[in-house]
Amino acid sequence: MEEQKVKNIIDNLETFYNQLTVKNIDELSSIYSDNIIFVDPAHEIKGIDNLKNYFLNMYSNIHECHFSFKNIIIKHDISIIEWDMSFKHPKLFKGDSRTVEGASILKMSDDKIYYHRDYIDLGSMIYEGIPILSWFIRKIKKSLNK
Template identity: 25%
Template structure:
């Protein structure tokens, strides 16, 4: 199958991400095949360098989940850059399910992802899982901004 039949890198990344969270560990090699050996990854909770560290980060994340579901809502791709907005439902092994909305910024070189920065509101995701806390969280943010 040619690359054009598989779709753009963004389309392949979106499908691989959704498959990873649905199928877990067996889907990890296909997901990681989209990344460069020297991937630089960062989100609000952590930063890792290199494919081995990124693979381990994903293994730990998958192991901590009772259920994970993600949907990529919108995507914009242009030469060497990809931006994707997404919504994730994450049910940890212990605790309530969290809903996170975020954006991923990816940089591409020679057809592989070399940089990924995920942006999401951790506190808002936690607040959404606790009855009544979400309204309080929004009220606090309204006063601060």
């Protein structure tokens, strides 16, 4: 695939994710292939309909979510993207905004993404936002630093 086409897909992905709400979930079909494989630290989702349901559930609880793509590496039809995600969730971090770093591997064909794998620290994203767990995580980190 031409590098410019890949760049366009990535630009469209970033724009789409920054506009994603429960109201436009169906537009995932414009970015992802019908047989998409989407993997993150907690899930492996196969198929566009399952991915739509996953995002519908996730975005039903998030008050705000914004992505900033930083470094992008393109090699043929495969890309690696470093990104920051800022979000607000009413049950995490007292509803305050939180920013976490992550990276994605994307594989593309026919102007769509057919494989998307996210790498992110679930501890900093979720577990540290739950009061009792955050206390334990801080204790563990402190003991590791000794």
